[in-house]
Amino acid sequence: MIMYRLVLLLGILFSVIGCSNLDIETDYNPSFDFSRLKTVAILYAKNKGETITLSQQRFADAIAHEMKEKGFKVVTDKAKADFYMVFHLDVTTTREIVTDYEMIGIYPFYPCYFGYGPPMFPVTKQYTYHEAKIILDAVDPDGNKIFWRGVATDELQSFASPQERIEYTKNVVKKLLHSFPPRASRQ
Numbered sequence: 666m667i668m669y670r671l672v673l674l675l676g677i678l679f680s681v682i683g684c685s686n687l688d689i690e691t692d693y694n695p696s697f698d699f700s701r702l703k704t705v706a707i708l709y710a711k712n713k714g715e716t717i718t719l720s721q722q723r724f725a726d727a728i729a730h731e732m733k734e735k736g737f738k739v740v741t742d743k744a745k746a747d748f749y750m751v752f753h754l755d756v757t758t759t760r761e762i763v764t765d766y767e768m769i770g771i772y773p774f775y776p777c778y779f780g781y782g783p784p785m786f787p788v789t790k791q792y793t794y795h796e797a798k799i800i801l802d803a804v805d806p807d808g809n810k811i812f813w814r815g816v817a818t819d820e821l822q823s824f825a826s827p828q829e830r831i832e833y834t835k836n837v838v839k840k841l842l843h844s845f846p847p848r849a850s851r852q
Contacts, residue, residue, distance in 0.1 A: 687819045687837060691844050697805070697812040699846035704738045706746035710753040723831055724752055724799060727838035735845070748812075749804040756821060759796045764789045795821035801841055815841045 707725050709717060717725075728750055729739045740746050766785040796818060803813035817837050824830045 687817060687840065689815065689817050689840055689843075691813070691815045691841075693803075693813040693847050694811075695847075699812075702737065702747045702846070704740050704745060704747045705732050706740055706743045706749050707732070708743070708749050708751045710751050719827075720830075720834075721754060723834045724754065724838065727831075727835045728752060728801070728842070730835070731838050731842045735842070743806070746806065749806065750801060751804055752799055752801045755798045755800070757796050757798070759794055761792045761794070762789060763792065797821045799837065799841065803845065813845060813847070815845065817841045 707729050709721050709725060732739055732750065743749065764787050767788050797820070798816065798818045801815045802811045804810065805812055817840065819837070822833060824833065
């Protein structure tokens with residue numbers, strides 16, 4: 666019985682993780698001196714009067730955790746930070762149009778046309794889904810210039826519990842910050 670529950674739990678876990686199409690892109694300024702960075706402030710790019718949502722707070726917490734894991738000191742006072750990590754969350758509706766070819770006939774009795782297979786006709790289908798994106802910028806307070814950018818894009822996920830959302834958020838941020846600071850500057 667315990668083995669059955671373990672297999673079921675692993676199956677559910679892999680189905681949740683396996684459904685993700687997480688795409689990570691990063692870019693940075695190769696002339697920037699990453700070795701001088703010690704303290705960071707985590708900021709959310711928001712509009713005036715906008716309140717922080719649960720998702721935004723979860724991302725801020727996950728970014729702060731990852732930055733601490735990488736050896737940076739996270740500060741709340743922007744004036745004491747060597748750099749800022751500014752993030753923005755966005756959800757867009759994406760439409761994908763796919764053309765597929767389907768055979769005409771009833772299997773296994775497809776009509777045969779002069780030694781060739783059954784006729785095939787194009788069928789166009791449209792899929793609409795919501796795409797979530799987090800843009801994370803490392804900003805130098807001197808001059809307010811971006812020196813590193815990471816973008817994570819995924820199909821919007823639905824979760825059964827807040828704990829699943831938190832774990833997913835941590836996973837996305839961990840993958841997004843995997844290449845920060847860039848390897849060339851770690852020497």
